[in-house]
């Protein structure tokens with residue numbers, strides 16, 4: 173098959189070469205040169221540009237009509253409205269400029285195609301023109317940049333102190349969420365502590381870790397409350413992307429990145445708005461991280477504070493999760509473990525170490 177393709181290409185090249193030779197000879201017979209450019213050639217070229225221009229704008233229209241709705245879903249976070257506004261303002265400036273420059277481009281190619289005896293006007297300098305095309309873009313671009321930096325700074329300010337902290341932990345190819353618990357402090361973690369039981373490598377000796385809650389499959393957040401996400405990765409760079417909340421942040425092994433936002437629309441409300449009773453917010457990975465990257469996602473449920481409180485209260489704390497099974501605990505100090513099951517005391521730590 174490969175040889176057949178090579179053979180066809182070679183034959184094609186030879187055929188074109190012969191065709192050019194034929195054109196050259198026939199031009200010589202007519203007493204001309206095949207390289208002469210006639211006025212008809214120029215006119216046809218110019219007309220082709222008009223046809224191309226029409227197709228070009230049609231392609232633009234077709235793309236907007238068919239794919240415009242896929243750009244971004246309705247914003248469901250407070251800062252999302254600001255970024256959308258920034259996006260819209262940029263588009264309102266870019267779109268007319270795009271049309272004006274391209275219409276003129278195609279039209280002037282057509283209007284001024286070369287005719288015999290026609291001479292182009294030559295002028296070397298115009299201060300007025302230079303000023304116009306320097307000052308106007310400067311003002312427009314500076315305004316856009318200042319507006320953009322202002323919006324960016326508003327979004328990336330440190331989260332308020334009382335903001336709920338959730339860790340989003342990425343690994344090939346899933347997400348784990350960890351809630352900081354009542355103290356709003358995530359327990360320390362290290363990749364060195366990762367094992368079959370402790371998948372996030374949380375330090376069991378750290379007091380702050382005991383009330384952390386680890387959640388898989390889906391995570392919930394309360395509507396109207398600021399949530400501060402801290403991102404970590406176990407293996408390669410992932411990117412936490414929550415398109416409805418206009419939130420995206422890289423998850424980089426060995427370092428912590430963060431971002432906070434306030435969700436404004438609950439999952440139930442969004443289901444009504446979209447007319448899709450199966451609608452769900454999603455956390456996606458937006459960095460090609462390996463073979464199953466396409467399926468690296470986690471459901472996000474936005475609900476009322478009461479619903480959220482109920483959901484989170486049913487989840488086990490880290491201390492409860494790593495607490496040893498009853499028979500083993502009984503041999504150590506069952507009273508101490510039972511009395512304070514939310515705290516990781518030294519006895520529990522010792523037992524965990526033995527279990528491992």
Ligand SMILES: [Cu+2]
Pocket residue numbers: 410411457458459460461462465466468
């Ligand atoms: Cu990925």
